[in-house]
Amino acid sequence: MAALVEMDNIVKIYPNGVVANDGVSFSVERGEIHALVGENGAGKTTLMKILYGEERPTSGVIRINGNSVHFHSPQDAIRLGIGMVHQNFMQIPSLTVAENIVLGKEPTRRGLLDRKAAIQITEELSRQYGLKVDPEATIESVNVGMRQRVEILKILYRGAQILILDEPTAVLTPQETTELFKSIRTLVKQGKTVIFITHKLREVKEISDRVTVMRGGRVMGTLLTHEATREGLARMMVGRDVFLEVSKPPQVRGEKVLEVCDLTYVSETGRQVLRGVSFNVYAGEILGVAGVEGNGQTELVEVLTGLRPATGGEARVLGTPILNRTPRAVRLAGVAHIPEDRLTNGLALQATINENLIVDRYFRPPFRRGWFIDNNEVRRHGQQLIEIFDIRTPGGEVPVASLSGGNMQKVILAREFSSQPQLLIAAQPTRGVDVGATEFIREQLVEQRNRGTAVLLVSADLAEVMSLSDRLVVMYEGQITGVFPEAAKATEEEIGYYMLGVKRQSPEEMEAYL
Amino acid sequence: MWELVLKGIFSALFVASVLRISTPLILPALGGLISELSGATNIALEGIMLVAAFTGVVISAYTQNVWLGVIAGILSGVLVAAFLAYFHLYLGADLFLSGIAINIMATGGTIFLLYVLTGDKGSSSTLASKAVPVVNIPVVKDIPVVGTILSGHNIFTYLAFILTWLVSVYLYRTPQGVHLRAVGENPEAAASLGLNVRRIRLGALLLSGVLASLGGLNLSMAYLTLFQREMTAGRGFIALAAVFLGGRTPWGTLIAAILFGFFDALSNQLGSLAIPSQWVQMIPYAATVLALVVYSVRQRAQAIERARRFQEKHLAETHAAGD
Known part of the structure; x- marks a missing residue:
């Protein structure tokens, strides 16, 4: 029998020339929990967006139950029983849990919204799959864990057989994660299939039956989880040995x-x-x-x-x-500050790298000379920091917006670390950056501490x-x-x-x- | 002198006049509310009202049929709203700038056409335009005071209240209304569920065009029976203020619009006094600004009060837990 989902030789090239998927083949069996792991930018979310009809592949074939399919929108995927829970929840804060679950497919009575039926539907789904929610609470008043359960119920209401969960544990506590894993097992017992995107190797070991590792837009391999080790998976993800533990002097x-x-x-x-x-x-x-x-x-x-x-x-x-x-x-x-939201508080995206590197010091010598800014000094300073922090860029005069996420973070690090803070x-600091850059950032934080910074x-x-x-x-x-x-x-x-x-x-x- | 004013205010006639004056605020405000909740605020209410007011007068004068005038007025307003929707939703123009452009165009355009048709740049007094009928409610009209207040208004006034109720049902009880609010609050989420954000906003803008047109027609075919240049006098903007003052709900918007209507009526009453008329005419607008300030201060105070209560409750709980 054919696999439930087969993605064959998928290529996705974005209009700006970025190759997100470079000949990816990926298959999922019915009733399994399949973990999809890889660094940020490895192409796992893109691959899943293609499966969910949000992105269209440049080339390649998708087969569901052996039949080749072409999705034009997520609605096409939903019709075939594929549902995706995004990292940022797709919910309407002022509506209730029940209203959010039935949104777009409401039960009606004489043309009006049937709230009682909506609540009943929610309660039934909730009971069937062991996902506890409060149907009448508004979304804005419930916690992240429940919002996630709402999101899962929402796709189940739409008849999902294959559930794609995109880094579902990123926002959960360890206990909530345990709860979620219990629910996932319940879902699978009732015949659902789950694709679980993550970069936490511990979770891969805990929940999945099989694991597919991606790196740089390609599949590095698919393994049975019980045959894989964390170290082995990390090596496949990064392409070299990774030190998962940080060593630091007393x-x-x-x-x-x-x-x-x-x-x-x-x-x-x-x-x-x-x-x-x-x-x-x-x-x-x-x-x-x-x-x-x-x-x-x-x-x-x-x-x-x-x-x-x-x-x-x-x-x-x-x-x-x-x-x-x-x-x-x-x-x-x-005080130096590496902000949570780099794009808003950390960088001026349209300004150049050099400019971003002096925003906290342009008003002081040597950058200020009388009424003006000494551009030679700014360039020299930029060049120096680009080298030290290994910012991958054609030069200091390009806008920060043209850099990748990891390199943007390095611009901030360069500025903040070089200000010699107390x-x-x-x-x-490592949100949204890949394993390699994460390692670098962690080392730098420890380095600052060793130098006597608080x-x-x-x-x-x-x-x-x-x-x-x-x-x-x-x-x-x-x-x-x-x-x-x-x-x-x-x-x-x-x-x-x-x-x-x-x-x-x-x-x-x-x-x-x- | 002041006695006269007070006597005026505390009369049934004054209450009736508040309702009459509020009508051209309530109708566009409901339109503003719908568009605001859909996430595409209709800045062009003012211009739409003006165009509808003008078209209604002209068509009713030429056809000598009041209903053809009303229908033409509504269609013309919807057409203007469609332009706004097309510029913003389909061509990606800034909503605010397109709205302002339409308002300016409506002011100039109506005066131009008025001049072309009548040779007069001020009003359409030479056109024999029609007025919508006044409704005298049987039985009620004979009750003293109540009859004066409730009966004898033009149909738009009754329509304004009925529509407030209908809009409320639409927004909160129908799937379409919930979709509209969902699109306004989180368009991405709505789209992910297969709702067509653009089409829903288009619908909201057209609907707000209908409601604003009714407000405009009320001015030129009921309140007055002629078209005057710039006769909307900022009502389209005050209507938007009413939306926010009313907490973005239908009934709140209705009450806010009536509040503005009250100040408008008040300034009419004060017109008999020996106060410079410019000061008196300023009242409705100053009241709008003041009301919005009071509203935001009150909201802040409420927020702080909520925080205080929350903290007290939490402290109590912590103590209870500690004991």
């Missing part, structure tokens, strides 16, 4: 650099985002902040770097108050914070709910309980370690 803790005391922040919509956050960061240490995204980490970083006003509390860098100052004043106090605040590292990647940090705090609903003086000795499971708010330490317990 910590030499210096003076107190950042002192945060009872920091609060209320958003414009009146949400209490930070609720009395206090901690210190010392020279020569990396303090990691773990937590499910949306628990105030983003706002914490933005308040500390002058991008948002604080509502109350204090923060000092080596004695200088930094709250409610302009970003420039904060930077002049010795305090480095890094928010999600580093505040915020990351949604729990493995990353745990391996890089000397000390680790967990944020939950705008508060620090746990502190681990030796990050290396904590377990993911233990930290997960704090991330979910199941466990919390009392202020007295934490005091000595903050």
Whole structure:
């Protein structure tokens, strides 16, 4: 019998000449959980978008149940039972869970929307597949885990037999991930087939039956999961040996650099985002902040770097108050910032690399000469940093927008690391960059720490914070709910309980370690 | 002197006049609401009203049939809305700029055509245009006070209230209305479910064209029975303000529009006083600005209050957990 899904020799060349898939052949058997792994830019999402009808292949054949198919839109794919859960959820925040699930295919009674039927449909699906949701809650009021379950129910309602999940665990806590895996197993037991995109090798081992590894737009191989090792898969993904663990010399803790005391922040919509956050960061240490995204980490970083006003509390860098100052004043106090959202807060996309490299220092000598900017100095400076940080570009005069994601991140790193900061605040520094660049960024963070910089590292990647940090705090609903003086000795499971708010330490317990 | 004004305001006639004056705000505001919720705010309400007001007068004068005038007025307004939709949705022009261009064109175009047809650049007083009928509700009309307030309005006024209800049902109870709101809130998600974002926004803009046209026709075929240059006097924009002041809901929009109508009626009452008329005429517009400021301040205060309550509740919970 033919495989359920067969993609044969798929080539995808984008109009700008990027070859995303270069002769990819990929097949999925009925009832299996098939992991698709690879670095960012390896072409896995593109391949799945082709299978889901969102992108059209330049050449190649897709067969479902042995029949060749041509998709013009996702609707064609949905009709054949293929559904995809995207990384960014496709939902309408103000509508309820049930309304979102039936959207576009609503049950009606006399031309009007039948809300009762919608709720009933949702409850039935929810029960059948063990995906717990609250049908009458609005999407904006439920957490990420439930939003993801809504997304899965939505494609099941449309009759999906093949579910494509694009990095579904990226936003989940370890416990939520366990729940999700349980649901995936339930789905498969009921005859569904699951394609699971990820770059977390531990998850590949845990959930999948088979795994296909992609690199540079090609398939490097398909293996039975129980025959694969993490190291072997990593080598296939990157093409060389990768050090999954970061090695760092013992910590030499210096003076107190950042002192945060009872920091609060209320958003414009009146949400209490930070609720009395206090901690210190010392020279020569990396303090990691773990937590499910949306628990105030983003706002914490933005308040500390002058991008948002604080509502109350204090923060000092080596004695200088930094709250409610302009970003420039904060930077002049010795703070460097690798922002979470590079495209918005990290770079001026239409400006050149050289210009982006001086935005925090153009107003000072040697770049400023009287009323003007010394362009020779700017070029020299750019050239130097491009070499040191190995930014792959034809030159310093090209707009940053023309670089790849990893190289954009390097431009930011070059600027922030070369400012010789006292305090480095890094928010999600390796998000969206590939394994090779990730390794480089992590090494650089450790290098800064070894040189005596205080580093505040915020990351949604729990493995990353745990391996890089000397000390680790967990944020939950705008508060620090746990502190681990030796990050290396904590377990993911233990930290997960704090991330979910199941466990919390009392202020007295934490005091000595903050 | 002031007594006279107060007496005026607290009369049934004044309430009736508020309803009459609010009508050309409510109708375009409903149109503005629909387009706003679909994610393509109709900036050209003003121009559409003007074109419909003009067309209705001219066609009713030439055909001597009021309903042909109304229908032609609606069609002309929808046509203008279709232009906006075409520029924005299909040619990718900026919604704001296209809207403003249409408004300017409508002002100049109606004056030009008025001059061509009548030789007058000010009004269509030489054309024998028709007026829509006034509805006297049997029984109700004979009740004192209530009769004065509720009965004897032109059909557009009644239509405005009926349409508020219909728009509310449409937006919240029909699949099409939910689709429209979904497209406005997250077009990408809506598209991923097979909803045609462009077509839904086109529909919303055309529908807002119909509603704005009714507002324009109300001005020239009911409120007055002639066309005057620039007779919309910014109502299309005040209608948009009503949408936001009303919290982007049909009934909220209705109330906001009536509030603006109240100030408009008030300025009419004050016209009898020895205050420079420019000051009096300023009232509705100043009230609009003031209302929007009060609204946003109140929203902020509410947000802070919510935050405070949330915090208290949470503190209580933490204490309870600690005990």
